[in-house]
Amino acid sequence: xDMNEQYVVQVCNMLNTGIVILDKDFxxxxxxxxxxxHSGIPLGKITxxxxxDFFPNLNNPKFLRNCKxxxxxxxxxxxxxxxxxxxxxxxxxxxxxxxxEFMQQSGSMFPLRGExxxxxxxxxxxxxxxxxxxxxxxxxxxxxRDILTGIYNRRFLEERMKEEFEKHRRYNRPLSLxxxxxxxxxxxxxxxxxxxxxxxxxxxxxxxxxxxRTVDTFARYGxxxxxxxxxxxxxxxxxxxxxRLRNAIATxxxxxxxxxxxxxxxxxxxxxxENITTxxxxxxxxxxxxxxxxxxxxxxxxxxxxxNRLS
Amino acid sequence: xxxxxxxxxxxxxxxxxxxxxxxxxxxxxxxxxxxxxxYVILNVPKIEILLPEEVQRFISAEIHESKGLNIIEQxxxxxxxxxxxLVLSYESSKQLISLLPGEENKEMFEFFSIAMLEQExxxxxxxxxIGACVSKIADFLKDFVTYTPPRFIGGKFSHNDLPQKIFxxxxxxIVLKTIFQFENRDISGFLFLVNSFESINWLKQxxxxxxxxxxYE
Amino acid sequence: xxxxxxxxxxSIIARMAVKKxxxxxxxxELHEASxxxxxxxxxxxxxxDVTFLDLTMPVMxxxxxxxxxKKIDKNALVIVLTAxxxxxxxxxxxxxxxxxxxxxxxxxEEIQDALEKAIKYKESR
Numbered sequence: 118x119d120m121n122e123q124y125v126v127q128v129c130n131m132l133n134t135g136i137v138i139l140d141k142d143f144x145x146x147x148x149x150x151x152x153x154x155h156s157g158i159p160l161g162k163i164t165x166x167x168x169x170d171f172f173p174n175l176n177n178p179k180f181l182r183n184c185k186x187x188x189x190x191x192x193x194x195x196x197x198x199x200x201x202x203x204x205x206x207x208x209x210x211x212x213x214x215x216x217x218e219f220m221q222q223s224g225s226m227f228p229l230r231g232e233x234x235x236x237x238x239x240x241x242x243x244x245x246x247x248x249x250x251x252x253x254x255x256x257x258x259x260x261x262r263d264i265l266t267g268i269y270n271r272r273f274l275e276e277r278m279k280e281e282f283e284k285h286r287r288y289n290r291p292l293s294l295x296x297x298x299x300x301x302x303x304x305x306x307x308x309x310x311x312x313x314x315x316x317x318x319x320x321x322x323x324x325x326x327x328x329x330r331t332v333d334t335f336a337r338y339g340x341x342x343x344x345x346x347x348x349x350x351x352x353x354x355x356x357x358x359x360x361r362l363r364n365a366i367a368t369x370x371x372x373x374x375x376x377x378x379x380x381x382x383x384x385x386x387x388x389x390x391e392n393i394t395t396x397x398x399x400x401x402x403x404x405x406x407x408x409x410x411x412x413x414x415x416x417x418x419x420x421x422x423x424x425n426r427l428s
Numbered sequence: 429x430x431x432x433x434x435x436x437x438x439x440x441x442x443x444x445x446x447x448x449x450x451x452x453x454x455x456x457x458x459x460x461x462x463x464x465x466x467y468v469i470l471n472v473p474k475i476e477i478l479l480p481e482e483v484q485r486f487i488s489a490e491i492h493e494s495k496g497l498n499i500i501e502q503x504x505x506x507x508x509x510x511x512x513x514l515v516l517s518y519e520s521s522k523q524l525i526s527l528l529p530g531e532e533n534k535e536m537f538e539f540f541s542i543a544m545l546e547q548e549x550x551x552x553x554x555x556x557x558i559g560a561c562v563s564k565i566a567d568f569l570k571d572f573v574t575y576t577p578p579r580f581i582g583g584k585f586s587h588n589d590l591p592q593k594i595f596x597x598x599x600x601x602i603v604l605k606t607i608f609q610f611e612n613r614d615i616s617g618f619l620f621l622v623n624s625f626e627s628i629n630w631l632k633q634x635x636x637x638x639x640x641x642x643x644y645e
Numbered sequence: 646x647x648x649x650x651x652x653x654x655x656s657i658i659a660r661m662a663v664k665k666x667x668x669x670x671x672x673x674e675l676h677e678a679s680x681x682x683x684x685x686x687x688x689x690x691x692x693x694d695v696t697f698l699d700l701t702m703p704v705m706x707x708x709x710x711x712x713x714x715k716k717i718d719k720n721a722l723v724i725v726l727t728a729x730x731x732x733x734x735x736x737x738x739x740x741x742x743x744x745x746x747x748x749x750x751x752x753x754e755e756i757q758d759a760l761e762k763a764i765k766y767k768e769s770r
Contacts, residue, residue, distance in 0.1 A: 183552070185463045190456075192559025195577045200548050225577070234572065283542050287522075440657065447656040450701055451749050454728020467733040472655065472701045639658070 135205070135243030138229065141188060143167045146238055155207040155220070172205060187228050187239045194226040198246050205243060213251040221250040263337040265315055266322045274336035274344055278396045281334075281348050285389055293355035293388040295345040296403040297325075297362060300381045300415045302341040309373055317371060317380050324369045328361045344403075352388040352420060359384045359418045367416055381416035383407055388421070436477050436600050436628060437635075444635045449473045449604060452564035460560050464553065466527060467611040470561070470619075474605040480595045483603060487620055488585050490605055493517055498547070499581040500554030504562050506573030508627035509594050510601070512562060514554040515585065516617035523615050525549045551580045557608065561619060568634050590622065599625035647672045648764060649691055653684030653710065654699035654726065659749070663697050663726070666756035681705025685713050688721075695744075695763045697756075700727040700734070711741045720770075722763045726751060 129136050130150040138147040145163045153159050158171060169176040183194040196204055203219040210220065223246050229238040261273035269277075285292045299305075299321060306314040318341065325343070329335050334346040345362075347355050367381045385407025387393060393402050402421045410419040437445065453470040460468045478486055491497070496518040503511050516524070525546060555578045566573050595601060602623045609616040623631070650673050652663045660677050667673055676691050678684035682705040688696060696714065700707035707725065714721050725738050728749040738746055744766070745759050 179552070182464060183556070186556045186559060189459050189463050190556070190559040190563040191572050192555065192563060193575045193577070194555070197548075199544070227574075228572075230572065234570075280541050280543070287542065443657045447658045450656065451728040454701070454730065454749065457729050458731045458734075461731045461733065467731060469729070470701075472703050641662075 133245070135224075135241075137168070137241040137243070138238050139168060139184075139241065140238055143169060143184070152205075152243075156205065174206065175204070183226070184239060187226055188236055191228045191230075191236055196222075196224040196226070198223040198250060204241075209247050210245065211247075213247060215251055215254050217247060217250075220245055221247040266319055266337055268322050268326075268343075269334060269336035271336060271338055274334060274338060274346070275396075277334045277336075277346055278399075281346055282389075282396050282399075284348065290349050291351045291388060292399070293347040293350045293352060293386065294399050294403045295347065295355060295359045295362070295384060295386050296338065296400075296407050297343050297345075297359075297366075297382040297384040298407055298411070299341040300383055300411075305378075305380070309378075313373055320369065320371055321366055321380060321382070324365045325362050328358060328365055350388075352386065352390075352422065355386050355388060356418060356420055359386045359420075363416065363418055383410035383415045384418040385410060386418060386420040393421075437602075437632070440639070441632065441635050442475055444639055445602075445631060446473060446475055448568055448634065448638055449475075449565065452568060453561060453606060455567075456557075456560035456564045459564075460557065463560075464528070464556060468557075469609045471607045471609070476603045476605070477600050478603055480590050480597055480599075480601055483590065483601065483622055484586070486603060487513065487515075487605075490620075491515060491585060491618060496582070497584055498550045499583075499585060500551055500558070500578050501581060502555065502558050502578040503576040503591070503594060504558075504573045505575075505594070506566050507569045507571040507630040508562070508566060508573065508623050510621060510623040510627060511590060511594070512558040513585070513620040513622070514558055514617060515620070516550055516554075516615075520615045520617055521546050521550045524553060524610070527610060527615065528553075547580050547582070551578050554578055557619065561606070561621065565621075568638075569630055571630075595622075595624050600628065601625065602628055602631070647674050648695070649674045649676065649693040650760070651676045651678065651684065651687055651691060651693035651696045653678045653681065653687075653696065653702070653707075655679050655702045656699070659699060659726070662751070663756055666751075666753040667760060668757065681707060681710035684710050688714050689717065694722065694767055695760060696721065696723045698723050698725050700725060700729060700738075708737065708741070711738065711743065715742050722767060724759050724763060 132149070132151065135152045135155065136147070136149040137145060137152060140146050144165050144167050148160050148163055163171060186192060187194055198221050201222070203222045204224050205222065207220040209217050222243050224241055224243045226239055226241045228236040229240050231237040261269055263270040281292055284290060299317065302314065302317070305317055322335070322343070326335065329345055332348055336344050338344045345358070347358060350358070363382055363384050367379065369380075370377045371380055385403040385405065387399055387402030387406060389399060393399050406419040406421050406424055409424055410417050413419070450473065453473065457468050457470045460466070476486060498516045498518065498521045500514040501511065528549060558578070559575065562573055604621040604623070606619045607616060608619055650667065652660050652675065654660050654663070664675060667675065676687055676693065678687045681702045684698065685705065698707050698711060707727070711723055711725070714723060719742065722744045725743050725746045726749055727734065727746065730748050735746055744763055747755050747759055
């Protein structure tokens with residue numbers, strides 16, 4: 118096969134992939150046109166210079182460890198976009214609805230051997246995966262969001278719950294759950310119609326959002342049921358949040374055909390504690406408390422502690 | 429292929445292979461200490477000669493663990509060709525993250541789920557351990573191998589099909605099993621290397637040369 | 646005077662390697678064991694002058710066997726043969742009291758040399 122050097126060099130420069138060759142001291146031995154274009158650094162300027170001089174972000178234990186492995190064992194190192202997002206901080210090529218700060222990249226590294234088979238260099242191949250990541254994010258958002266209200270859906274809620282529980286288990290951080298349910302929702306739908314019911318659902322979430330922090334997970338659990346996972350939060354603080362929620366929703370005015378109607382919610386609150394050690398138990402606790410709130414008049418907040426006192 | 433296992437390797441060859449692997453793994457462990465900064469012990473390898481369809485049962489039986497497992501699967505192609513499976517319990521995997529030196533862990537937790545970080549860590553270490561062991565064996569054959577990206581599998585070992593282009597259903601494979609332990613004895617796992625029939629011939633060649641040194645022809 | 650040498654290694658080949666390295670013209674009596682436990686038993690019954698010990702063995706590892714041997718006789722001369730030459734491993738065996746550590750695969754000369762040194766050391770005491 119006629120693969121002499123001039124063709125190889127052309128291939129390297131035409132490829133829509135970044136190619137960087139480093140020696141044992143991490144000095145750049147070669148860098149292709151894709152790299153020149155996206156970095157703005159011509160080959161002449163970077164040859165023989167340690168890559169960390171231009172890209173200090175690479176000088177981290179993980180990158181160093183894997184390069185060492187490559188030089189020692191001749192294995193490969195795969196850098197996924199998932200964990201790294203980018204390897205070289207380059208600008209995205211085209212705009213995307215997600216406005217990534219940097220081009221999303223994945224890469225692979227492999228050894229290059231000399232005449233006698235010893236490993237002389239390592240080669241890093243970089244791929245621009247921004248477009249793919251955009252699609253992925255879009256799909257994820259669609260899969261996680263409730264269409265009507267725009268907040269998270271039940272699927273995502275259960276995912277987050279597992280994650281928060283894991284954090285709690287690992288670091289012993291407090292975790293609370295608030296569940297609320299719109300009072301007499303069926304009645305509202307029957308008297309005002311389903312479109313109005315939808316309007317109420319949306320308005321309730323709008324009223325609730327300011328009561329929650331960005332680290333909290335707010336999701337629509339069922340038809341008129343909502344959940345808030347509150348990490349790093351004890352029951353007392355969770356009760357305060359719950360009360361604030363209840364109040365915000367109760368005091369908001371909802372317009373229907375020139376009349377103002379009120380909507381209220383019943384709220385149940387629980388936290389992980391001695392008796393509550395699984396996601397299911399946490400839900401059940403809050404659910405039982407919610408049920409109690411409904412039974413004892415609605416438009417109120419009940420916690421698992423209240424339940425214990427009653428039983 | 430109907431000949432018995434012993435037709436593939438005789439007792440002496442098996443012993444020689446075990447010793448070759450033992451030496452290869454000893455070197456791998458020493459290099460690993462250097463690369464990942466952790467003390468690793470790679471134990472005596474167990475060698476089995478099986479048909480591809482028997483591999484899953486063998487590995488599952490060796491693992492004994494019915495609870496959660498993290499498995500890294502990687503294929504390698506050189507004179508020796510085959511698959512590597514690195515198996516760690518959930519518990520060992522969790523402890524592994526905290527053991528890795530110099531990790532920028534704290535901030536990572538803000539952006540990534542714990543599950544993903546564990547997955548990444550196990551995959552990275554798995555990739556390196558597999559690379560260490562396979563490359564040292566390849567060294568004996570004066571060969572170097574190419575690798576596929578490591579694949580992370582969570583759950584249990586239920587590998588039904590080994591890829592057709594590497595494993596011929598009719599031919600035997602050599603399975604090597606090693607237990608590895610990290611500094612902290614609670615972190616341990618298994619490494620299984622499944623080598624295809626073609627590899628067996630190359631290995632036999634290397635064994636022959638090794639035995640020559642000791643007067644066995 | 647006959648010197649007794651015990652070779653403990655689970656590999657036939659490895660034991661063969663040591664046996665072949667030992668000079669035939671000297672009054673050496675050779676014994677073998679194929680795992681740590683058997684090695685320990687033979688150490689008790691034969692009372693060798695020098696013991697060659699592998700580290701990675703089934704049933705009882707070389708580390709454990711070394712520990713036990715030293716309990717029986719703290720002056721026992723043990724030469725460890727191992728492929729695992731990490732600093733930490735060396736530290737561990739040194740702490741247990743090994744005479745010498747040789748890297749596998751070892752050459753005839755390395756084995757002979759180690760054996761001679763061990764015999765000389767024993768005779769000088």
